[in-house]
Amino acid sequence: MQTTYIIISSLIALISPLVYTKAILKGEAKPHRTTRLVLLLITSLATVSLFAQHNTVAIWLAGISTLQSILIFSLSIKHGMGGWAKTDLFCLSIAFLGILLWQTTKLPVIALYASIGADFTGMVPSLVKTYHFPYTEIWIFYLLDVIAAIFSMLALSTWTIDQFAYPLYIFAINLAMVFLVIRPKLSLKKKVIL
Numbered sequence: 541m542q543t544t545y546i547i548i549s550s551l552i553a554l555i556s557p558l559v560y561t562k563a564i565l566k567g568e569a570k571p572h573r574t575t576r577l578v579l580l581l582i583t584s585l586a587t588v589s590l591f592a593q594h595n596t597v598a599i600w601l602a603g604i605s606t607l608q609s610i611l612i613f614s615l616s617i618k619h620g621m622g623g624w625a626k627t628d629l630f631c632l633s634i635a636f637l638g639i640l641l642w643q644t645t646k647l648p649v650i651a652l653y654a655s656i657g658a659d660f661t662g663m664v665p666s667l668v669k670t671y672h673f674p675y676t677e678i679w680i681f682y683l684l685d686v687i688a689a690i691f692s693m694l695a696l697s698t699w700t701i702d703q704f705a706y707p708l709y710i711f712a713i714n715l716a717m718v719f720l721v722i723r724p725k726l727s728l729k730k731k732v733i734l
Contacts, residue, residue: 545695546600549688553604556684557611563678564615570676572669573620574628576613578635578662582655583609585638586706589651598706601692605710621676627665634661649702656709663713670720679721685714 563569583606590599622628638654645651670677689711696703 542695542697545691549691549695550600550604552684552688552691553601553608556681556688557608559684560612560678560681561615563681564612564619567619569678569681570619570621570673571612571616572622572666573613573616574622574624574631575662575664575666575669576609576616576620578631579659580606580609580613581635582638582659582662585651586655586659589648589655590706592648593652593702595703598692598703601688601707601710604688621669621673622665625665627668631658631662631664634658652702652705656705659709660713663717667716667720670717671723674721674724677717677721679718682714682717682721686711686718689714 560569560571564571583602587599587602587606590602635658638651638658641650641654666677689707692707693704693711696707
């Protein structure tokens with residue numbers, strides 16, 4: 541059953557950037573450039589870290605996230621929003637700190653947690669952008685990653701913090717983005733009901 545969950549998680553994670561790419565090219569989504577650069581650095585770090593830990597489950601989600609990051613960052617250069625604000629530069633600094641921690645300690649577990657922390661910091665510009673401009677994102681992209689993370693967690697045979705930390709983080713951050721994108725619609729429905 542573990543292999544089936546890994547396959548399902550990987551397929552969903554492969555579909556989500558295709559959905560997002562289509563939305564970007566149609567002008568329905570405008571990814572934050574700095575966030576996408578940070579996520580590219582961080583997903584690469586997480587993938588290498590999981591590989592070094594011989595993680596056979598979360599590595600698939602992380603590897604696909606890295607491919608997804610390459611594609612979306614490339615598209616964000618022309619079709620995205622944001623740039624080099626103070627918050628963006630801070631996020632880049634945190635990402636580089638995560639890489640530095642990993643390289644100096646040579647401990648894959650520290651690299652994994654540093655990458656999760658840096659990933660969250662890298663998501664801050666997108667979270668803020670989406671809060672203010674929810675129409676610049678599409679919820680289905682993030683929901684697909686939520687579902688992929690669920691299947692990645694279901695594939696775990698050993699429930700240790702090191703094993704489920706990355707998929708759990710992917711689940712939580714993408715769920716937050718789904719909420720931020722659909723929040724105006726929820727507010728509108730609430731007003732209609734009242």
